[in-house]
Amino acid sequence: MQKLMSTISSLRSALQLLIREAPDIQRVVLILGGSPLRPQKAYELLFTRGDNGLSFEGDFSKSKATEALSKKTIRALISTGAGSTSCPGPMRLFVLVQAPPSLNLPQHFLPKRDFRYNRKFVPLKLRFKCKTQDNETNSPFNSGTNDLICLRSALQLLIREAPDIQRVVLILGGSPLRPQKAYELLFTRGDNGLSFEGDFSKSKATEALSKKTIRALISTGAGSTSCPGPMRLFVLVQAPPSLNLPQHFLPKRDFRYNRKFVPLKLRFKCKTQDNETNSPFNSGTNDLIWFQCRHVIKGLAFQQPVEE
Secondary structure, three states: HHHHHHHHHHHHHHHEEEEEOOOOOOEEEEEEEHHHHEEEEEEEEEEEEEOOOOOOOOOOOOOOHHHHHHHHHHHHHHHHHOOOOEEEEEEOEEEEEEOOOOOOOOOOOOOOOOOOOOOOOOEEEEEEEEEOOOOOOOOOOHHHHHHHHHHHHHHHHHHHHHHOOOEEEEEEEEEOOOEEEEEEEEEOOOOOOOOOOOOOHHHHHHHHHHHHHHHHHHOOOOOEEEEEOOOEEEEEEEEOOOOOOOOEEEEEEOOOOOOOOOOOEEEEEOOOOOOOEEEOOOOOOOOOEEEEOOOOOOOOOOOOOOOO
């Protein structure tokens, strides 16, 4: 009994640390069986994540959110007959969660990238709708908000590390090698490059650049047509090989378009402090390589409107 209570306490501590490190988890799997690959029973807890994610202050076990969640989970499990049948062989409880690859809790959680159910096995799924502090229920598609924040932070770090970038590519499609749409942003680099002080998102240069980009995209019909299949937004930049941001950008030296594909190019003229426009050919691009941002924005599936 003492060993059992110690194991439960360790599991509880691990889950608390997980929520602190990755408050945006949306999927937890409870598996009963001899091993995760040979489950007798499996229960998937799916969470509709709010803008504030899962968070807690003080003693997590005594919070109202935990009490309500526990009651809902137990009620749902009992109503589906959990625990009413016995299974042959040794029984163990395994807990698996889906979290960002950056999660670093090696004492409690280890990556299991190859995990999947047997084709004939169907888990029981329980869905929970989480609410934000203003008690407004959020859509599960709001999960893209954190991806946008990560992408923004990555671009800010990129500009700090490589202020002389001249080429940024936005790709819409299933993968960078199979684009549906591609937009190349070409910058005429000034002597001072791209730089900012304070909050980058509130700077005048960023506001002006955002307006120009949106205006140019709208004028070319961006977003006016739908594309089949899953859509994702990929960001690639040309930067010096010395760029060292492995958490956000990885080298992709072999990136190139299909011969038949023609991207849309948008050119921006950046000015130096003395307002003299520099030529985009003042510096060579032979020493630049492609880097792909690790933060990918997933789009929503397109649905044809129903005709009445």
